Amino acid sequence: MIVRIAWRNLWRNKSRTAIILSAIAFSYGLMLMMFGIADDSYREMEDGIVEAVGGHLLIHGDGYWDFPTGGYVVDDVEARHAELEQTPGVEAVAHRIIGYGLLGTAATSEGAQILGINPDDERAFFNIEDKIVEGAYFGGERDNPIVMGVDDAQTLGVGIGDRVVVTASDIDGDVARGLFYVDGLVRGAAGQAAEGRAYVEFDTLQRMLGYGNGATQIGVRLVDGDDRHQVAHTLRADYEELGLEVLTWDEAVPEFVGLIEMDEAFTYIYVLIIMIIVILGITNTFLMAVMERVREIGLLSALGLTPQRIGALIMVETVLLTLISMTIGLGIGLAGHFYMINVGIDLAAVAGMEIEVAGLELGDMVIHSYIDLGRWIVGSVAIFLFVCASALYPAWKATRLAPAEAMRFYE
Amino acid sequence: MTDDMKIEDPAGDRALIEVRDVHRIFHDGAVEVHALRGVDLDVEAGEFSVLAGPSGSGKTTLLNVIGCLDRPTKGTVHIGGIEVSDFDRKKAAEFRLRNIGFVFQAYNLIPVLSAYENAEFVMLLEGIDREERKKTVEGLLSEVGLEGMFDRRPHELSGGQQQRVAVVRALAGHPMVVLADEPTANLDSKASEDLLDLMYGLNQEHDVTFLFSSHDPAVIERCSRVIRLDSGEVVADERKGEE
Numbered sequence: 001m002i003v004r005i006a007w008r009n010l011w012r013n014k015s016r017t018a019i020i021l022s023a024i025a026f027s028y029g030l031m032l033m034m035f036g037i038a039d040d041s042y043r044e045m046e047d048g049i050v051e052a053v054g055g056h057l058l059i060h061g062d063g064y065w066d067f068p069t070g071g072y073v074v075d076d077v078e079a080r081h082a083e084l085e086q087t088p089g090v091e092a093v094a095h096r097i098i099g100y101g102l103l104g105t106a107a108t109s110e111g112a113q114i115l116g117i118n119p120d121d122e123r124a125f126f127n128i129e130d131k132i133v134e135g136a137y138f139g140g141e142r143d144n145p146i147v148m149g150v151d152d153a154q155t156l157g158v159g160i161g162d163r164v165v166v167t168a169s170d171i172d173g174d175v176a177r178g179l180f181y182v183d184g185l186v187r188g189a190a191g192q193a194a195e196g197r198a199y200v201e202f203d204t205l206q207r208m209l210g211y212g213n214g215a216t217q218i219g220v221r222l223v224d225g226d227d228r229h230q231v232a233h234t235l236r237a238d239y240e241e242l243g244l245e246v247l248t249w250d251e252a253v254p255e256f257v258g259l260i261e262m263d264e265a266f267t268y269i270y271v272l273i274i275m276i277i278v279i280l281g282i283t284n285t286f287l288m289a290v291m292e293r294v295r296e297i298g299l300l301s302a303l304g305l306t307p308q309r310i311g312a313l314i315m316v317e318t319v320l321l322t323l324i325s326m327t328i329g330l331g332i333g334l335a336g337h338f339y340m341i342n343v344g345i346d347l348a349a350v351a352g353m354e355i356e357v358a359g360l361e362l363g364d365m366v367i368h369s370y371i372d373l374g375r376w377i378v379g380s381v382a383i384f385l386f387v388c389a390s391a392l393y394p395a396w397k398a399t400r401l402a403p404a405e406a407m408r409f410y411e
Numbered sequence: 412m413t414d415d416m417k418i419e420d421p422a423g424d425r426a427l428i429e430v431r432d433v434h435r436i437f438h439d440g441a442v443e444v445h446a447l448r449g450v451d452l453d454v455e456a457g458e459f460s461v462l463a464g465p466s467g468s469g470k471t472t473l474l475n476v477i478g479c480l481d482r483p484t485k486g487t488v489h490i491g492g493i494e495v496s497d498f499d500r501k502k503a504a505e506f507r508l509r510n511i512g513f514v515f516q517a518y519n520l521i522p523v524l525s526a527y528e529n530a531e532f533v534m535l536l537e538g539i540d541r542e543e544r545k546k547t548v549e550g551l552l553s554e555v556g557l558e559g560m561f562d563r564r565p566h567e568l569s570g571g572q573q574q575r576v577a578v579v580r581a582l583a584g585h586p587m588v589v590l591a592d593e594p595t596a597n598l599d600s601k602a603s604e605d606l607l608d609l610m611y612g613l614n615q616e617h618d619v620t621f622l623f624s625s626h627d628p629a630v631i632e633r634c635s636r637v638i639r640l641d642s643g644e645v646v647a648d649e650r651k652g653e654e
Contacts, residue, residue: 001528001535008523296521302480303580304508304536306501402500404472404481407515 006316024325032333036369055219073214092124101168116205135184145183286394298406307399318391340369418491426453433486464640479503512581516593527561571602
């Protein structure tokens with residue numbers, strides 16, 4: 001009977017119910033959309049960072065990441081590579097030599113990071129074909145091929161097939177030079193194909209810089225990136241004895257993690273502010289509804305409804321209203337979610353500029369929406385409890401109404 | 412009284428309702444208003460009585476105190492031998508539910524419930540099963556002439572019909588006493604007469620005690636006992652047919 005009365009009470013003042021219902025539904029729907037967009041942007045950014053740093057896990061000579069010079073080497077890299085491929089949870093492995101130096105022509109030179117890579121291994125780490133503007137990604141047509149950024153090529157005045165001299169410090173700190181031929185030009189974009197980087201074949205750079213059977217870095221891509229800390233922990237047990245450091249991507253770029261946490265905090269604060277405004281409105285409206293029904297509450301009390309059951313009546317009304325509102329809000333949130341999946345937001349177009357986070361370009365990121373079920377459930381439960389809490393004061397007021405006084409109301 | 416607060420043996424050797432030296436003082440800011448001043452009253456089971464008096468005489472206040480809707484500032488009220496004047500609000504509500512039926516002057520019905528639902532409301536709260544509710548409520552609603560109106564909401568009923576539903580609701584839970592506060596105040600003379608006939612008939616047939624609060628001459632005329640109040644005191648207690 002309480003539920004029946006509560007349900008019918010909801011529809012006594014349809015316009016008021018519609019206003020509260022809309023406020024809750026839109027706030028809840030908006031919150032779900034914000035969560036979807038935020039979670040997708042975090043995922044996109046994480047993917048971009050993983051691509052940019054070269055894997056979920058990075059293995060170097062111990063101390064390299066703090067002081068990146070040629071003195072830190074991963075020895076016997078082929079053996080390490082083979083071990084890592086057999087490690088549970090590992091999807092792909094790529095070893096690299098990272099050098100710093102100059103790309104030069106007869107006329108000019110340009111500072112750059114020179115990466116020695118095995119092109120086939122790197123395909124699992126970033127999709128460079130998408131970024132090729134001209135030429136090929138190590139097409140096999142030239143000796144000593146080099147793939148570089150379009151802007152760098154323009155600065156140097158070189159095109160496909162032209163010669164570029166790479167000058168870099170070798171493992172002993174001496175200057176080493178090599179002649180390379182431009183094989184492909186890539187656009188500056190998210191991932192490792194940004195400007196100021198050039199790619200050459202691993203074996204060539206290994207010989208040129210005197211790395212022997214070593215490398216600067218081994219990048220590891222995992223089947224599930226969320227397992228990175230667990231896999232890193234396992235690897236450290238053996239690799240620390242070999243003088244190697246094992247970093248997860250978030251340990252390598254902690255600024256980025258801080259950025260996500262800050263953004264999450266702002267999202268929560270924003271949602272909290274919206275909900276406080278909505279809740280104040282709901283409390284006010286429910287209080288009005290209670291005060292309008294003083295006489296009726298007095299009647300219910302006179303007929304034998306205990307104060308607890310009168311409070312329960314108000315709370316049941318609130319719960320029903322909240323459930324209806326949240327169902328509609330869920331529809332709004334899902335509609336926004338699917339719209340964002342299909343259309344998305346091009347961050348570069350919105351910002352009108354390149355976006356860089358922690359020194360990594362994220363300008364071509366298109367934000368869609370992603371449902372993190374856990375966050376949606378926690379958010380939904382929080383909204384439900386918040387809205388129900390907003391009726392606690394009106395419900396308490398209703399329980400405090402003395403029946404004799406309430407019955408005199410309106411007389 | 413049983414655990415669920417239902418009075419099973421109302422009479423015994425005591426009056427059904429015993430009011431002793433009841434005072435009720437209201438505070439309006441610094442001003443004290445003495446609504447009741449040492450009222451003593453006994454009401455026997457099966458009576459058809461009225462608290463009569465002008466506005467402000469204290470009749471509604473006394474009815475509220477007897478009905479556990481209000482607590483006396485001083486004095487005691489016993490119903491069926493149970494002292495009800497010190498009940499807290501929860502206990503008072505439970506006692507009202509099990510033992511007292513109410514008919515008020517206006518706004519008597521729950522607006523969102525139909526006539527049938529209003530009538531069965533008290534029985535539902537008491538936890539009486541569906542079949543018994545149906546039998547009792549349909550029987551009583553038909554008895555008071557409301558066949559075919561079971562599904563009507565209060566705003567679809569006349570004032571007299573609404574009061575009849577309220578009477579059915581008051582009786583449906585088989586209370587020891589029905590307290591009726593100005594039940595005819597908003598009715599025309601014909602509707603008032605019909606309602607009084609109905610309640611008197613129920614008093615006679617079901618042996619339910621009725622205690623009215625009213626200044627309506629028609630009510631006073633029909634009651635077998637008239638307790639007159641003035642300025643919060645009982646100034647006369649007339650039993651018709653007694654010399």
